[in-house]
Each structure stands twice: as structure tokens, then as C-alpha cells.
Amino acid sequence: MSVLVLHQIGSVHALPYARWFDGYDGDLVLLTCAQNLAGVAEELPGADEGFAHAEAVEGYDLSGTLEARALDLARRHGIRHLVSVHERDLDRAAALREILDLPGQRPDAVRPFRDKLVTKAHAAAAGVRTAPHREVHTATDLLAFTAEHGFPVVLKPRDSAGSMGLRILHTPAELDAYLAEDFDLYGPDQPNLFAEAYVEGPMCHVDGLVLGGRTVLAWPSQYQYALASYATDTGPRVDLTLDVDDPLAHRLLDFVERTLRALPGPADFAFHAEVFHTPDDDLVLCEIACRTGGAAIRDIVGLLFGVDPTEVWLRAQLGLPLPAPLNGIAAAAATGGRPLPRTMTGQLVLMKRPGRVVAVPRRAPDFPWVEKFRVFVEPGQTLEPARHSSDFLFTALVSGRDRAEVVSRVARLESWFLGELVLEAP
Template sequence: MSVIVLHQVGSVHAVPYDRWLADHEDDVLLLACPDNLARVGEEIPESGSGYAYTEAVAGYDASGALEERVVDLARERGVTHVLASHERDLERAAALREFLGLPGQQPDSVLPFRDKAVMKELAAAAGVRVAAHRQIETATDILSFAAEYGYPVVLKPRDSAGSVGLRILETPDELDAYLADDFDLYGAGQPNLIAEQYVPGALCHVDGLVRGGRTAMAWPSQYQYPLATFATDTGPRIDLTLDPEDPLTHRLLAFAERLLEVMPGPENFAFHAEVFHTPDDELVLCEIACRTGGAAIRDVVGLLFGADPTESWLRAELGLPVPVAEAQQDRLPEPRMMTGQLVLMKRPGRVVAVPEAAPDLPWIERFRVFVTPGQTMAAARTSSDFLCTVLVSGRSRSEVEQRLRQVEQWFLGGLVLETR
């Protein structure tokens, strides 16, 4: 019998499914997207290198090609589980489980996490505060929404991830230009859009793991930058965990717990909830996903609690032991340290020189560079088009921030770009 792992987005070597699941009795089969492998400059691992079978499925992104291969492999080898940890694979994996009669998250459970309109309706009905929003079917829907709630107007695909497709329209002129150039009512079906009232304030996030239907670990962080600016922002994108004594920490944990009670999640899953903290000290839901957060959030959670959230989630789905302490009397485990991440986005230019190794400092926990000398970069197209990522630890939020800014200055001092 076999376990099939789907992998559509990101580095396949950064998520060693074969090692994570090595103690499972079934073979591990890996199906990956060849276009993604080309984008990240990787080859699919060879069959027999820890995986019983691997395949870069031609047409992975197209409807039907991946599903056909999974069904064929189920007939040939027998399949007990279909696993997926990336946002764009969640619905397809759920549909395959339903079709094949396999355990795990089903379509009715994944939909509220993927469809932002359904998500916000569920949350609002349970008393969780959400921004005013409206599903968009026609251009007049956007115009009437702007007339009622004013500017800025936030537009996003109902099922997007990684800030892809997010637009913030600041003025009536920007809305007019959007409707003239980018809003195509008569394209491929009705627009897959939701409009939201702009919520001022800092964007926080709570990341953790649900195991056996209960929250096993969770901790909040706060972005120090606007997520939607990834294509134009070449400055430091810093994200910091909140100190245990910060009153906002416990309010965010309670907010996330209430939200998890509302959402029809499966027994085991990682989660990433984004929450606005407004200038008038209110918490407002942005959205929640039933997967690990992006950038270096997986590493952040791993440092906080000594357990990789994606590995723990997938192992829990298979009934394997998970290195996460059980919550004691409804008290979640405390983090072992404070930490934070720095992301620098790709920007146009030819790389002449770039630091390839981190300084020998004990508090630098992770350092990764995504370009090499001679490579020509374009502006970031998605929020995961990284130039480098850095993760550091410290005793407090302020110490972590100071260390991240120190590393940023060192890295930029060694980066040489040729631009025209």
C-alpha cells in the first residue's frame, strides 16, 4: 500500500516528505509539478532515494491530469492516504480523498478555508468581527461597494493565496482604471472576486497546529510591513513574534481559538490566521488558512516549539507519533525563545555578487539565499519570490528586531547588482 504526496509549489527539497514519513508502513509516492520545479531550479528526487516512486506530472496545473495519475496509482499500488501541504493542492487532495474513500480533510471542510466569502460569513455569524465585504459579480457591485464604504477598496480572488491578485484601490480614478483595464466581466465565467472594506492597523498572524481536534501549539507574530507590496517593496520585510507578557499576545491566541471553534476543520491540520489590530485596539479577521504559513513561518514555529508544524501535521494525519507536548489543562506550551524573520524580495538587476553564507553569530538560526552570481532577476511576481530569508532568535521582540536589522545591513553591504 502507498501514501501519495502532492507537491505543487515551492522547493521540494525543503519539505523532505520521505524522511518525515520514513517510519510509516506504506510506501511514499511523490507527485510534483514540473513547472514549479523549473521555477525553483530543482530536479525531482529519484525513485528509490527514499521515495518508492516519484513523478513530475505533465499538466499538473491543468484540471484532470493530476487526478488521473492519482487514480491510476491507486489502482496499481493501492493508496491509504493522499497528503497535501500547499494551499493550491488542498481542494484537489480533498476531492481525491472523497472519490477514493480515503480518510483526511474532505471538500466540505476545506472550502471555508479556501473561499474567503464563505469564511467571513461563517466567522461573522459566530460573532467574530470581520471587515465589511461583498461578493463581486458585476462592475456595479464594486462601484456600489465603494460608494457605501469609501476608499481604499480591497479586491482579492476568493480563493487566492500568497497575496496573488490582491489589489488595493485608493481613489475613484484607480477604480475607474481597474474597471477599464483589468475587470473582464465577459471573460472566463463570472469574476472570482470579493471586495472588502480597508482595515487600518497592524496585521498580525497566529500560527499553530490542531491535533486530534484540539489546538496543540500556537503563537502570534506581527508583520512590520504591508503584505501587498511584495512586487515593489525592496526594503526589509520583517516579521516578529510577540513577547509572552504582551497583552496582545493572549488576545490574539483567544481570537484564534474562537475562530478555530467556528471553522469546520479536520482532526489534524496546521493553521495560519491573519488578524488586523486596529488603531482603536480592536481585532478584525483578515483570513485563516488550513496550512502552514508562508515565507519562514514554518521555521519560526519550529524554533518556538521544537516541532516542525508541517511535519507534525502530516505525521498526525497518518497516525504517527508527533513531537508536540499535549496541552496541559487547556494551557498551550510556552515558546522556548522569541524569534523573527527578515525577507528581502527579488528586484530587477543582474547579480554580480551576493553573500552566500551567514556571519558566524549564534543567534542566526536560518539563512538562505535564492539567487547566484550571474543570475538576472526581475521584480517579484509573487510573495514567495525571495532574494534571501533570515531567521534569528533572541530574548525579546526588541532584541530580535535589532538583530534582524543588523543582518540586513550586512547582507546589503555584500550584494552587488548591475542595473540598466
């Protein structure tokens, strides 16, 4: 009996699969993306990291390549469970489970979270506010939508992840240029594209865990930047948890709970919901995913509640005992209580940008409130603009008693890091 892990994006070594699956009676098998391994400058993990078999797949993203290797390994290793943690692997993992008749999330439970139009349809039917939107099959669809709703207009693939493929058109001239140069009626994005009215106001996100069909923990944060600007944003991208006495925090929790009840999801999953807070103090659903959020959200939830949401999510799928700190949290949730975070946090991210790395700090400064510190580049490396919203130069996580203290500490850490970083212009 073995468990197969699909790992498409980011560091493999940063996810301690063997520790997470402690107690599993079987082998651990890994399929990862060869191009991703090269991008994060890592070698394949081996037996010393708990893998009976690890393989980097060339053409991981190409239709059928990954699936063929997964089906072959399923026969050779007696795969009985299949897990994936990345957004773009969820559909493929669900389809493979159905083919192999494995337990876990199947396509009908993934689609309401992965297909943004299906998400919005379920949410709207339950009275959850969404932005006006329309599927785009032709240029006429897009022109009609902008005529009705004006500019800016947001264009997204229905199943995008990490803000990839997202476009914001601000003027009729930008729309004309897009239709003339980039709109391909017969291309791979058709009919996968939809248009959405632009929503003013900051983006909030709520991250949590559902076990046995019940939300056992969740807490909101607020991005202090525009998610879609990852390729051009060279400034600090800061994400702050909301204070426990902030009324907006509890409104967001209620809003996302209504959204979860509207979606036919699996019994056990982590979730990452994004919600606009408009200037007129309304909440509008952007999207919701049935997986742990990216960047340092795993660590944020860990600091808030004392458990790693990805570890809990994966162990629940395999029927393994859950971490002890979760017992008290789950008990409180079962009686209608709302677990409150133990601390406040702030995430600081700098994206890759063009240039040659001359010097970069490898260790965190001696600030006791720095909870996580990771650098993704090395001296001598030549960088290009970020390719997706997780293409980081540097990430850090700080803690504090309240949001004001976290804001001050994030600014101090950013100033220190930029003072140590030397980039040579391309």
C-alpha cells in the same frame, strides 16, 4: 500501500518527506509542478531521498492534468493516503480523497478555510469581527460597494493564496481605470471576486496546531510590512513574534480560538490566521488557512515550541506517532494550559527584484543567533519582479530573548547581507 504527496510550490528538497514519514509501512510517491522545479532550479528527488516514484507534471495548474496523473498513480501504487502542504493544493487533494475514498480532509472541511467568503460568514455568525465585504458579480456591485464604504477598497479572489490576484484601489480614478481595463465580466475570476473595505493597522498572524479537535500550540507574530507589496517591495520584509508578556499576544490567541471554534474543520491540521490590529485597538479577521504558514513560519514554530508543525500535521494524518516534544505540550493544552514559546524570533525576507546577480553570499555570517539562512538565487541568474509572496531572494531567521533584541539583530543581519549582495541593473 503508498502515500501520494502533491507539491506545487517551492523547494521539494527543503521538505524532508521521507524523514517525516519514518515508520510508514509503504512507498512514498511524489507529484510536483514541472514549472516550479525549473523556477527553483531543482531536479526531481529520487530513491536516495526516499521516493519510490517522483514525477514532474507539465501543466500542473491546468484543470484535470494533475488529477489524471494522481488517479493513474493511485491505481498503480495502491495509494492509501494523500497529503499536500500548499494552499493551492488543498482543494484538489480533498477532491481526490473523496474520489478515491481516502482518509483525511474532504471538500466540506476545506471549503470553510479556502473560500474567504465562507470563512467570513462562519466567523461573523460566531461574533468574530470581519471587515465589510461583498461578492462582485458585476461592475455595479463594485460601484455600489465603494459608494457605501469608500476607498481604499480591496479586491480578492475568494480562493486566492500568497496574495496572488489581490488589488487595492485607492481612488475613484483607479476604480474607473480598473473597470475599463482589467475588469472582465466573463473572465476566469468571475464570479470568484469579492470586495472588502480596507482595514487600517498592522497585520498580525497566529500559527499553530490542532490535534484531535483541540488547539495544542499557537503563538502570534506581527508583519512589519504590507503583504500585497511583494512585487514592488525591495526593502526588508520583517516579521516579529510578540513577547510573552504582551497583552496583545493573548488577545490574539483568544480571538483566533473563537474563529477556529466557528469553522467546521478537520480533527488534525496546522493553521495560519491573519488578523488586523486596528488603530482603535480592535481585532478584525482577515483570513485563516488550514495549513502551515509560508516563508519561515515552519521554522519559527519549531524554534518557539521545539516541533515542526508540518511534520506533526502530516504524521497525524497518517496515524503515525508524533514527535516526543509534543507530548508535554499536548498534555498542558489538555488541562487548559497555554504553552509559552521558548524564545523570540524574527524573520527577514528580501524579495526578488529585476537585475542580474553578480555576487551573493552563500553562507550565513558567524552570528550565533542566526537560526536559518537561505539564498534562492545564484551568480549569473537574471531576476524578474517577484511573481508571488513566496518568490524570495533571501530569507533568514534570528532568535533573541525578547522583541527588542530580535529587532536589533535583524537590522544587523540585513546590513551585512546587503553589503555582500551585488545586483547589476537590468
